[in-house]
Amino acid sequence: MQRDPRWVLYVQNAGLFLFTVFVFGVIGWIIRLIRLSWTLDDSPSGSIAISLIAIPVFLLLLGVVNYVFWGIRGAVEKEDSQ
Amino acid sequence: MRPDAPTLELDLALINPIVKTSRTFFIAAAFLLLVILWANLAYRSQLVEGLGVTGLNQPVSWGFYITNFVFFIGISHAGTLISAILRIAQAEWRRPITRMAEVITVVVLFLGAVNIIFDLGRPDRALNVIYWGRYQSPLLWDVTSITTYLTASTIYLYLPLIPDVAILRDRVSRFNWLYRILALGWRGTERQEKVLQRAIAIMAIVVIPVAVSVHSVVSFVFSMTLQPMWHSTIFGPYFVVGAIFSGIAALIIAMVVVRKVYHLEAYMKPIHFNYLSLLLLIMSLLWFYFTFAEYLTGYYGGEPEEMKVFWAKLTGDFAPFFWSMVLCNFFIPVLILSFRRTRTILGALLASSTVVIGMWIERFIIIVPTLSHPRLPHAAAIYLPSLVEWAMFAGSIATFILLYMVFTKLFPIISLWEIQEGREVGLRHMEERVRAYLPSTPTPSSQV
């Protein structure tokens, strides 16, 4: 079984990078909304409650994607180098 | 799960749609594109003229678009919920179904979100929800929850796709670059298999509460207001049950069509439809129970504002819709699916079609009658959807079908490796499980 060409690896890395940017973008957005509701005194409790659930879930999804990415691709590189 | 294992030859039918495309496909795609073009023109007229091109008015300011939004988000519960629950229950009969279900979820969620954009008076300001969002508003709960669900279900679709994409990478030359990228270098080694199985198991568990939260939060858009027959505590569970109900029906329809068009009768057998039909039957009974509880509570209390809406639905202007809904969601499916003789594939298709129609009517019946009967005296208001709204509805359905069709041309619509896994280890695992349930055989010395 041949190895994937370099450019495939770059595209895959780019994909993971974009996904990471997306997840941190969502988390950053939620935090912005918390701060906005705090400044405007506009029921900040709602924002904090939602963030307590949504942020961990997104971090979990990022974790699973990383686990799969490095677990599957990483295994190939390790075997190839042996 | 070795991609070049000899048993792959048995399942070449699953790769067939990817390597061969019939003329029917192109004709169907062309027709769908025409419908989408029609919807596009309709939307342009709305962008230029304003929402006045719809049939909406004061006080019925929500109509088709919101109904479609709730309806499509509801159908999204088909996929991930069914696939995740069946995986966790280790039900062996799930194997030809999971991928089809997961694709429905991802495509239809996207369509639901798009229908909300259609409903906005100022879609050019949609980003205001991002900049100035307020978490006190149920719409923000919607945005967050649906984003989470879309992300999670896309991941949940992609993970089991990896081994199949690896097979395509090794066998199919067209779009090979795409398969190579998505396969992540999959070779079916033991280490990779362990990682994938664990990740899929985690996602199956995570996706279920996310899915439940999505349609609960959609229901909160209505139940958090003070309007008669909206402000009800049952809405969260009611909508989730309705979503699973309509989702299973949509899944059955998709399965029947795909089976016919791609000649996959060997994989989707009557027994699969039988089990899904039983699930549909159970959901129909459950839906009826929730509906009955909701209306009985309203009727028994007899609160005047609620009764105005209640009677409008049961005997008034909305009676034809209400009773069609009950017929389509309860009487017809229960009649067809309760008896072994009628619980065939055709029966399942018939029952599912009426359920899909009935559930759309149910969303409509929840939204419009309450708005038509404001608390304060108001001139009589009827809502007649305009051609623009019909066009957008048709366009949404056409987009869904087209995207689904494109998926079947790029990836196997039935999970190859799961079928192989079923053949190779499924039987053995099941036998081990059943053996574990039964009492262990006593040794001779303890028999006295």
Added chain:
Amino acid sequence: MPRWAMVIDIDKCTGCQACVLACKAENNIPAVSREESARGRSISWMRILHEVEGEYPDVRLRFIPRPCMHCDNPPCTKVCPVMATYKDRDGIVAQIYPRCIGCRFCMAACPYTVKYFNWHTYEMPNLQQRMHNPDVSVRTKGVVEKCTFCHHRLQRAHDEARRQGRPLEAGSYTTACSQTCPTGAIRFGDLDDRDSEVARLAKSPRAFRLLAELGTQPKVIYLTERDRHAT
């Protein structure tokens, strides 16, 4: 902080609709065509509701002017996703037209049906444009609007008071409907000002609020007809 409120005496209202017209003139409300009105698209920040009670010969007809209630616990501001409607410091529930995305959630949530939507960008013939009140913005299609207690007049009163270096005087700000009402059925003022007419009338035994049981705490207070004492 002032709490601007309205007291409407149903006993005095003749249903003449002068308040409705005054509101439309003051706030640049577009005239909607007959066809569109028949489809339920007319915009009327102030409306006269009529209630018919009883049967001949004991019939009663009642006119109830209905502006926005400017609730102290508004159900509409809770559900707005972008804070395009909010309760400001003066207790007025305001609309921010440039922020509104037209989702119409506030319209669905309001139990009094006081919110209106711009289904089109309404054409204004040149003559009507020249009659426009320069203090009030003209709304585009796709946004929600409603009665603002003539908030622009409050701005003017504040500006005038600041220019003259004095605090805002009681009675220096009133709404167009209140100013126009020929019978004096509509009274406007500051509920927190104990000397104001509105504060005094709010304590009348004839006082009631629409849909009070919903807990919205509306600041439009109605006075029942005199021979139907609320005792």
